[in-house]
Amino acid sequence: MASMDTAPAAPAIPARRARRTPIFGSRRNLERALPWMVVIGIFLFWEVTVRVFSIPDFILPSPTAIWESYLRWQPAILDNAGQTLFTTVFGFAIAIVFGLALGVAIGSSTLVYNGLYPILIGFNAIPKVAVVPILIIWFGIGTVPAVITAFLISFFPIVVNVATGIATVEPELRDVLRALGAKSRDIVLKVGLPRAMPYFFASLKVAITVAFVGSILAETIGSNKGIGKLMVVASSRFDTPLVFAGLLVTAFMGVAMYVIANWFETRMTGWATRGMTQNQQAGM
Amino acid sequence: MAAFVELDRIALRYGGEESGTLALLDTTLNVKEGEFVAVVGPSGCGKSTLMKVVAGLWPQSAGTAIVAGREVSGPLSIVGMAFQAPTQLPWRNVIDNVMLPLEIVQPHRSQLRAKRAMYVQKAQDLLSLVGLKGFDTKFPWQLSGGMQQRAQICRALIHEPKLLMLDEPFGALDMFTREELWNVMQEVVMDRKPTVILVTHDLREAVYLADRVVVMSARPGRMIHERIVPFPRKRTLEDTYKPEFAEIVQDLRNHISMAREQAA
Ligand SMILES: Nc1ncnc2c1ncn2[C@@H]1O[C@H](COP(=O)(O)OP(=O)(O)O)[C@@H](O)[C@H]1O
Numbered sequence A: 001m002a003s004m005d006t007a008p009a010a011p012a013i014p015a016r017r018a019r020r021t022p023i024f025g026s027r028r029n030l031e032r033a034l035p036w037m038v039v040i041g042i043f044l045f046w047e048v049t050v051r052v053f054s055i056p057d058f059i060l061p062s063p064t065a066i067w068e069s070y071l072r073w074q075p076a077i078l079d080n081a082g083q084t085l086f087t088t089v090f091g092f093a094i095a096i097v098f099g100l101a102l103g104v105a106i107g108s109s110t111l112v113y114n115g116l117y118p119i120l121i122g123f124n125a126i127p128k129v130a131v132v133p134i135l136i137i138w139f140g141i142g143t144v145p146a147v148i149t150a151f152l153i154s155f156f157p158i159v160v161n162v163a164t165g166i167a168t169v170e171p172e173l174r175d176v177l178r179a180l181g182a183k184s185r186d187i188v189l190k191v192g193l194p195r196a197m198p199y200f201f202a203s204l205k206v207a208i209t210v211a212f213v214g215s216i217l218a219e220t221i222g223s224n225k226g227i228g229k230l231m232v233v234a235s236s237r238f239d240t241p242l243v244f245a246g247l248l249v250t251a252f253m254g255v256a257m258y259v260i261a262n263w264f265e266t267r268m269t270g271w272a273t274r275g276m277t278q279n280q281q282a283g284m
Numbered sequence B: 001m002a003a004f005v006e007l008d009r010i011a012l013r014y015g016g017e018e019s020g021t022l023a024l025l026d027t028t029l030n031v032k033e034g035e036f037v038a039v040v041g042p043s044g045c046g047k048s049t050l051m052k053v054v055a056g057l058w059p060q061s062a063g064t065a066i067v068a069g070r071e072v073s074g075p076l077s078i079v080g081m082a083f084q085a086p087t088q089l090p091w092r093n094v095i096d097n098v099m100l101p102l103e104i105v106q107p108h109r110s111q112l113r114a115k116r117a118m119y120v121q122k123a124q125d126l127l128s129l130v131g132l133k134g135f136d137t138k139f140p141w142q143l144s145g146g147m148q149q150r151a152q153i154c155r156a157l158i159h160e161p162k163l164l165m166l167d168e169p170f171g172a173l174d175m176f177t178r179e180e181l182w183n184v185m186q187e188v189v190m191d192r193k194p195t196v197i198l199v200t201h202d203l204r205e206a207v208y209l210a211d212r213v214v215v216m217s218a219r220p221g222r223m224i225h226e227r228i229v230p231f232p233r234k235r236t237l238e239d240t241y242k243p244e245f246a247e248i249v250q251d252l253r254n255h256i257s258m259a260r261e262q263a264a
């Protein structure tokens, strides 16, 4: 899980920097190329290791063996990946709506905060593995448990971030508006929400990657379709190259969604980082 | 003539009855309409607290506060405020920041859409008055500290408040910028003629800008001394080197030292 959270982060950050300051000397080009070089390097090392030590495919398949397996099973893989992408994005979308709403409620009212926060923490502490069987009992094997698991696992970071962004409005700023007779609704709309946007978008990047964890988890435990199901079936047949193909496709989808979330972040909250870019340029 | 701001034996305790901090006790202050009063005092003596009471942001524990003939029972939109901390919204450009109060205070709030051009013109006039002409589409983080404070003054004035409350607005600025802004402030006051309460720890600033300076004691704060500043406007920075000016500053300084010693 930890490796899933961090792995997609690598290519996106330098890409964003490069976007903001085009063609800025070799250092920036290097930053841009670095994640690709690391990925290629890892695959090369992997390939060489497997060949030199003649590791059998069912223990650790080489990248080329994985690629062959991918090509052989491509229709099935893409079909299952499409299912997983669908359940993940669906659950994630619900998480955005609920997360924003609940985050605003918790962040703008100490009453709601005190009432709900402990429950939220407790709920988040429950391993979702334990919840999936219940969901399957309730909704049967299929799409619904995967969507719900993706939602459950990804909405917590959104709630916490939005609530934090709203709750940490500077007291002076609050006073300026309150002194004008602003109601708390005005303060949330004019200051709280815009201020929470960077937090919100940052949380989306975490949320989308853990949403994949959720849906695949549900598919692994019980489903008839999805990349998780595919990997379970493949590993029961000791088809390790196919399992790895499934893993890599998942990682690829994670990175792709992360990049999209990142693109939205820079588009929507440029004000939060542009000051930093200015300083960097001034410093050069 | 009745005072515009009338504070009568105000006490204010933050927190619990016994354990809380007593910030103000027996604080009495009257400010006439159109008068510029500066409040000086040791750090932590309750100056900001006093401002909160006048602005209706924090209810006093005892005493009465009357502003514009009515007892204060909550925030009043006839007040404009500016603080030491820059409180511009970083996602809005300068003119949208300046116009923020218009989105809240009635009747502007409901007219803003229909009369936008008129309000934009008003904001532009204010920006020119404080020397920020042409900066309207810049973002706060593109401005220097002094410029941000100028924008903040504009925002405090845009809804034409009767009472302007400034809590150490120039406190974070360097000496030269600060003196520049004194003159900006003087221009604004001579142009708009609001009633002003300025909290500051800079005695020269207080004497330069105010018609009257009051000194607060250490916490719990109350008024222990006051001086009328007789110099006519428009004042210049040369005035601050005159002996009469220095004498007033010295007198205020002595009273503050005494207040601090009593506290220690
Ligand atoms: N919101 C608050 N809650 C509790 N105590 C406060 C609060 N605001 C200020 N105080 C206390 O009240 C006293 C006066 O504060 P303040 O009015 O800010 O002083 P000044 O502006 O003169 O420096 C200080 O001791 C401060 O710690």
Ligand SMILES: [Mg+2]
Binding pocket: B047, B048, B049, B167
């Ligand atoms: Mg203060």
